[in-house]
Amino acid sequence: MNIDKRLVRKDSLEKLFDILKQNSKKIYAPSEKNGKITFRDAENFKGISTGYIQTTQSSKDITFPRAEKILDYSKSKEGMSVKGIDLKEIPEIILWGVRPCDANGIGELSSIFNWDYKDEIYNNRLSKVTVFGFSCNKSDEYCFCTSVGGNPGNTLGSDILFTRMGDDGDYLAEILTEKGNVIVSIAPQLFEKSENSEKEKYLAEVPVRFNHEEIKNKLDKFFESKEWIEQSLRCLGCGACAYVCPTCACFDIQDEAHGKKGSRVRCWDSCGFSHFTIHTSGHNPRDAQSQRWRQRIMHKFSYMPERLSVYGCTGCGRCSRACPVDMNILENLISIQEVTI
Amino acid sequence: MVDLIKRAKELIESSSVKVVIGYEQGTGNKTRALFVENSEDADKLIFDSRCIQNLAAYITKKEIKEKGKMAVAATLPVMRSIIQLASEFQVTDANILVLGITPESKLIEFGNLAEVEKFVHQYEIEIDVRNKEMLDKLEKMTQPERWQFWIDELAPCFKCYACRAACPMCYCSRCTVDFNQPQWIPVPSTELGNLEWHIMRAIHLTGRCIDCDACYNACPLSIPINLLTKRMLLDAKEHFGGYQPALKGEHLMSTYKPDDKENFIQ
Numbered sequence: 001m002n003i004d005k006r007l008v009r010k011d012s013l014e015k016l017f018d019i020l021k022q023n024s025k026k027i028y029a030p031s032e033k034n035g036k037i038t039f040r041d042a043e044n045f046k047g048i049s050t051g052y053i054q055t056t057q058s059s060k061d062i063t064f065p066r067a068e069k070i071l072d073y074s075k076s077k078e079g080m081s082v083k084g085i086d087l088k089e090i091p092e093i094i095l096w097g098v099r100p101c102d103a104n105g106i107g108e109l110s111s112i113f114n115w116d117y118k119d120e121i122y123n124n125r126l127s128k129v130t131v132f133g134f135s136c137n138k139s140d141e142y143c144f145c146t147s148v149g150g151n152p153g154n155t156l157g158s159d160i161l162f163t164r165m166g167d168d169g170d171y172l173a174e175i176l177t178e179k180g181n182v183i184v185s186i187a188p189q190l191f192e193k194s195e196n197s198e199k200e201k202y203l204a205e206v207p208v209r210f211n212h213e214e215i216k217n218k219l220d221k222f223f224e225s226k227e228w229i230e231q232s233l234r235c236l237g238c239g240a241c242a243y244v245c246p247t248c249a250c251f252d253i254q255d256e257a258h259g260k261k262g263s264r265v266r267c268w269d270s271c272g273f274s275h276f277t278i279h280t281s282g283h284n285p286r287d288a289q290s291q292r293w294r295q296r297i298m299h300k301f302s303y304m305p306e307r308l309s310v311y312g313c314t315g316c317g318r319c320s321r322a323c324p325v326d327m328n329i330l331e332n333l334i335s336i337q338e339v340t341i
Numbered sequence: 342m343v344d345l346i347k348r349a350k351e352l353i354e355s356s357s358v359k360v361v362i363g364y365e366q367g368t369g370n371k372t373r374a375l376f377v378e379n380s381e382d383a384d385k386l387i388f389d390s391r392c393i394q395n396l397a398a399y400i401t402k403k404e405i406k407e408k409g410k411m412a413v414a415a416t417l418p419v420m421r422s423i424i425q426l427a428s429e430f431q432v433t434d435a436n437i438l439v440l441g442i443t444p445e446s447k448l449i450e451f452g453n454l455a456e457v458e459k460f461v462h463q464y465e466i467e468i469d470v471r472n473k474e475m476l477d478k479l480e481k482m483t484q485p486e487r488w489q490f491w492i493d494e495l496a497p498c499f500k501c502y503a504c505r506a507a508c509p510m511c512y513c514s515r516c517t518v519d520f521n522q523p524q525w526i527p528v529p530s531t532e533l534g535n536l537e538w539h540i541m542r543a544i545h546l547t548g549r550c551i552d553c554d555a556c557y558n559a560c561p562l563s564i565p566i567n568l569l570t571k572r573m574l575l576d577a578k579e580h581f582g583g584y585q586p587a588l589k590g591e592h593l594m595s596t597y598k599p600d601d602k603e604n605f606i607q
Contacts, residue, residue, distance in 0.1 A: 033497070034562065034563040034564065034565070035563055036497075036561075036562050036563050038497065038562075056561060056562065057499075057562075066499045066500075066529075066530050067529035067530050067531050067534070140369075141368065141369055142368075142369070229404075232404075233374075233376050233404060233405070234373060234374040234376070234399075236398060236402075236503070236506035236507055236559075237506055238501050238502050238503035238505070238506035238507070238559070239500075239501035239502060239503075240501040240503045240559075240561045242501070243499045243501045243561075244561060252528065254527075254528045254529060256527060256529065265528075265529045267528050267529045267530070268499060268500075268530075270501070273502070275515075275519050288403070288404060289402075289404055290404070320368065322561035324394070324503050324506075324507050324558065324559035324560075324561070325373055325374060325394065325507075326367035326368055326371045326372075326373035328367070328368040330368075331368055
């Protein structure tokens with residue numbers, strides 16, 4: 001398929017932002033607070049962060065909010081009345097500044113929410129999101145997208161992918177989907193004909209660090225390995241890795257009751273928590289951190305490829321950057337690859 | 342830290358302890374906890390100004406406790422935590438040996454926890470200038486301004502509980518937030534849920550928090566939650582004459598005396 005490639009001049013980006021805003025588009029873009037860059041409702045172009053390698057949190061909060069009301073209920077003498085959320089109220093959103101690994105993560109997350117039950121709320125939110133991917137022109141030691149099938153200029157998951165041609169250069173815009181075409185039609189003058197369509201030389205170099213198929217095959221025979229215990233000794237069992245991850249999808253259902261009425265809320269949860277698997281009887285099938293750490297790796301590199309034909313990791317490296325005790329997933333995967341069974 | 346490596350090797354080789362907890366070079370520019378169980382691994386031990394994780398958080402961790410007696414390379418905040426944990430019956434001389442690292446980076450080995458306590462008591466817990474300024478700024482705000490400050494700061498919190506996990510004093514096998522019958526704290530990381538969690542955390546740590554900043558350092562979103570515990574530390578100083586962890590300490594929030602001033606009830 002021939003990709004529609006356009007030139008967006010460096011000073012056109014702000015114009016694009018302003019035109020989209022004038023068209024009442026809600027734009028979520030990376031901005032900084034307390035030294036951490038994350039996706040927020042962007043009021044103006046100046047507030048958008050640039051030059052970051054990766055945002056602290058992924059953009060998954062937009063399609064899978066950390067605390068999402070799924071219904072309201074009320075009890076009365078007549079019985080119980082339940083009211084689901086109005087899907088029409090879900091806003092259309094432009095996700096601006098998504099890195100290719102994150103855009104790729106949207107597909108991985110979607111595969112979980114459409115495994116057997118098709119999650120109506122998730123799918124509805126996703127249908128209203130337009131993704132503006134921005135290729136990476138730099139990386140750090142925590143990045144490993146190329147080891148899990150991605151690359152710094154990967155178009156997968158983006159509706160438009162912008163690649164900056166040089167440090168202070170113009171952008172190459174690849175218009176990838178119908179949603180992308182809609183954006184172009186709003187401001188066609190900003191998407192000029194492109195002479196140059198070569199983007200590879202502007203992309204960051206991210207060396208391949210491991211073979212994910214080899215890891216997958218190894219994991220089939222790795223369940224009882226002592227490696228899990230060694231790797232996880234310093235893990236404190238918080239949920240930072242899962243909550244910054246673009247593909248971690250575990251949730252907990254909570255009822256927030258206020259007298260005779262209340263709401264049912266879907267809240268993020270993490271397999272790293274000791275109480276994640278605790279049974280009503282008090283028995284916990286994963287009562288050691290090593291078993292919980294194993295679950296995290298197995299789920300992403302063995303169970304998901306087996307059941308959903310996708311990996312549960314995009315190599316964004318966020319979990320390693322966010323971990324307070326330096327649990328580095330790349331380091332651990334390499335050591336799984338190297339250890340002899 | 343040649344002394345530390347040498348001593349760790351001796352302790353492991355003589356089976357005096359089963360594990361020595363210290364720091365090693367991590368990935369990137371990070372340092373991280375190292376659990377030395379054989380003498381070769383002791384060579385990886387390092388100590389420098391980057392080694393700020395509070396290693397006392399591992400003392401009550403099931404997987405570490407199961408190994409047997411441990412030695413801990415302990416900076417001043419770690420030593421304070423150990424004394425507080427001992428006063429709460431979480432650790433005794435039988436299961437810990439403290440390899441102290443003084444503020445001057447000198448290794449000092451203690452015979453028992455009483456010696457550690459004596460050492461720790463030479464130093465007052467002082468809030469650093471930058472945080473003191475921030476606390477003063479908060480103090481000068483009107484109540485609605487302060488309320489808004491915290492609503493805004495806590496808004497990004499997604500309740501990963503890294504603050505709880507990194508804190509040596511948060512060792513409960515079941516935290517209040519994990520109870521659902523009854524449910525004390527709302528689980529969702531909404532405005533109310535976040536406020537209740539952080540207020541509860543600060544109150545629970547009052548008179549126990551030794552101001553190590555582990556909670557703040559662990560927060561992946563750098564939310565200044567340590568300002569809450571620092572404020573409580575200053576309040577403890579003002580109302581109860583200061584706080585130092587002590588082996589036979591009277592716990593500030595759970596000790597009642599008939600002559601307690603009750604002037605906070607208005």
